[in-house]
Amino acid sequence: MSAVMTIAGRDLRAYFASLKGAVTFFFLLMFMGLFFQSFCSTYLQFQEQASQYGGEPPKLSQLLTAIFQNLHFIFLFIVPAVTMASFAEERKTQVDRLLQTAPVSTIQVVMGKFGAAAGFLALVLIASAVFPLYLFKYGNPDLGPILTSYLGIFLLMAGQVAFGLWVSSMVSHQFLAFLFTAFGLFLLLILAWIAPNISSAGGVEEFVKYLAATSHLDNLFNGLLTVADVVYFVVFIALFLFFTNVSLDSQRWR
Amino acid sequence: MIEVVGLRKTFGSVNALNDISFEVAKGQIVGFLGANGAGKTTTMDILCGCIGADAGLAKIAGFEISEEPLEVKKRIGYLPDEPPLHKEMKVNEYLTYVGKLHGLAGQDLKRKVAGIIERLEIGGVQSRLIGNLSKGYKQRVGLAQALIHDPEVLILDEPTEGLDPNQILQIRQLIRSLRDQHTILFSSHILSEVESICDHLIIIDKGKIVEQGTHEELIARLESGRQFQLKVRQGASSLAAKLKAYPSLFDIVVDDEDGQKISFRTKDQDQDLDRVAREVLDGGFGFQELALKSKKLEDVFFQLTR
Numbered sequence: 001m002s003a004v005m006t007i008a009g010r011d012l013r014a015y016f017a018s019l020k021g022a023v024t025f026f027f028l029l030m031f032m033g034l035f036f037q038s039f040c041s042t043y044l045q046f047q048e049q050a051s052q053y054g055g056e057p058p059k060l061s062q063l064l065t066a067i068f069q070n071l072h073f074i075f076l077f078i079v080p081a082v083t084m085a086s087f088a089e090e091r092k093t094q095v096d097r098l099l100q101t102a103p104v105s106t107i108q109v110v111m112g113k114f115g116a117a118a119g120f121l122a123l124v125l126i127a128s129a130v131f132p133l134y135l136f137k138y139g140n141p142d143l144g145p146i147l148t149s150y151l152g153i154f155l156l157m158a159g160q161v162a163f164g165l166w167v168s169s170m171v172s173h174q175f176l177a178f179l180f181t182a183f184g185l186f187l188l189l190i191l192a193w194i195a196p197n198i199s200s201a202g203g204v205e206e207f208v209k210y211l212a213a214t215s216h217l218d219n220l221f222n223g224l225l226t227v228a229d230v231v232y233f234v235v236f237i238a239l240f241l242f243f244t245n246v247s248l249d250s251q252r253w254r
Numbered sequence: 255m256i257e258v259v260g261l262r263k264t265f266g267s268v269n270a271l272n273d274i275s276f277e278v279a280k281g282q283i284v285g286f287l288g289a290n291g292a293g294k295t296t297t298m299d300i301l302c303g304c305i306g307a308d309a310g311l312a313k314i315a316g317f318e319i320s321e322e323p324l325e326v327k328k329r330i331g332y333l334p335d336e337p338p339l340h341k342e343m344k345v346n347e348y349l350t351y352v353g354k355l356h357g358l359a360g361q362d363l364k365r366k367v368a369g370i371i372e373r374l375e376i377g378g379v380q381s382r383l384i385g386n387l388s389k390g391y392k393q394r395v396g397l398a399q400a401l402i403h404d405p406e407v408l409i410l411d412e413p414t415e416g417l418d419p420n421q422i423l424q425i426r427q428l429i430r431s432l433r434d435q436h437t438i439l440f441s442s443h444i445l446s447e448v449e450s451i452c453d454h455l456i457i458i459d460k461g462k463i464v465e466q467g468t469h470e471e472l473i474a475r476l477e478s479g480r481q482f483q484l485k486v487r488q489g490a491s492s493l494a495a496k497l498k499a500y501p502s503l504f505d506i507v508v509d510d511e512d513g514q515k516i517s518f519r520t521k522d523q524d525q526d527l528d529r530v531a532r533e534v535l536d537g538g539f540g541f542q543e544l545a546l547k548s549k550k551l552e553d554v555f556f557q558l559t560r
Contacts, residue, residue: 003357017343104324252303
């Protein structure tokens with residue numbers, strides 16, 4: 001465990017030592033601020049219309065869904081930028097020899113790298129808590145949906161990080177890792193939308209929809225925490241970390 | 255301490271290692287000599303567990319690398335040809351990180367980091383970013399990284415490559431100072447370096463070990479007949495013609511520059527030297543000098559890897 005923490009701690013500090021850390025922080029917070037500001041004003045407009053002309057006022061979960069689903073798109077570029085160098089760059093500069101010859105197992109290395117990348121993005125999310133705090137200052141929102149939305153976006157991000165690490169472990173140039181990760185994550189994002197086109201057979205369509213992260217996020221954005229959704233993300237993360245481990249181990253034999 | 259038996263490795267259709275076997279005793283400095291692409295780095299990478307071998311055994315301190323990689327890695331320090339340095343870290347931060355990877359902690363870690371910084375004389379740059387250091391200092395930090403956990407076996411892949419002459423001398427001195435405390439396997443394609451540092455030599459070419467032993471042993475074994483040089487006062491060419499009558503003497507050549515010198519090889523040293531001396535004295539050529547022409551390691555190397 002201490003080896004995992006050592007590797008994660010070093011990599012986490014490395015994010016802040018490079019421009020990448022600052023740029024990622026800046027872009028994520030800036031987009032989140034933009035979404036928050038624009039959707040909040042729309043939310044207020046609808047609320048005012050509802051009180052003036054009657055009808056159902058908008059729900060908090062609708063506001064959260066709008067903000068976080070848009071953030072999902074931004075993650076398509078942010079997550080690959082964070083994970084692309086994890087293995088690819090170290091292999092190119094041959095710094096990977098340090099961990100290969102240290103008395104640590106491959107799984108410890110993978111967990112360390114995952115901890116660093118997921119931890120770094122979690123820090124950005126923590127910093128973004130300033131936006132919901134505004135809601136509490138000027139209104140009286142439900143805490144539950146906000147917390148489950150944050151959990152959902154964190155699980156999504158951790159899953160994307162695991163996917164990004166797997167891609168980075170297979171290529172030797174970080175730019176390729178960025179492209180392939182972004183493309184893969186995009187496919188995962190649109191799975192739910194293209195599911196009806198893949199097969200009209202009910203079972204297959206449902207299965208493809210189940211594979212898409214978006215269908216599991218909806219519950220969480222609505223304030224609904226289910227074991228099935230959390231298990232989906234945990235299995236997704238475990239599976240891609242396992243793939244990363246296999247990919248790194250197999251490279252020793254090529 | 256290091257035992258390698260029948261190691262093989264192919265990369266696609268390229269046969270990188272073909273049945274490599276050697277042993278390194280405790281406390282020895284062994285030079286691994288070969289041209290670029292001979293298989294030195296591949297062998298070292300296998301010994302350190304960076305890559306796996308297709309066949310064969312590689313044991314360090316009794317542990318087989320593919321079966322107990324972590325036990326092996328605890329006992330080795332590796333300096334690859336490109337030192338694995340995180341350029342955005344400061345020297346002392348980096349060494350602390352490597353120490354932690356090797357399971358060091360607390361006071362022990364602090365003591366070892368301070369000790370290695372002093373031993374490798376990098377105290378002056380310990381708070382600087384590694385990316386800003388000169389190549390010589392980077393190499394020292396790389397060596398410090400390999401030594402931080404006081405390993406039994408030290409594997410150094412061309413540690414003086416790309417350094418200026420002063421830095422080369424410093425690194426060589428440093429490696430010599432590690433004798434007795436560590437078993438060292440040291441690769442190089444610079445012959446004089448291997449000659450000056452190592453007790454024992456392994457020459458590798460195209461993935462095969464072509465010769466191994468101390469360098470005196472190698473030189474003696476490889477000379478197909480020892481070469482001697484004879485100097486006379488006059489008539490060297492007619493003397494050479496006379497010597498050619500003896501079947502056990504061969505490669506008889508009169509020196510182009512100094513017409514009084516003849517070099518020859520013999521397979522039967524005891525008999526032939528008497529005969530040569532007699533020919534010189536009886537023929538009145540004026541005996542001046544008869545000496546063993548020492549064979550340099552360069553010749554051995556070229557002869558083996560040509």
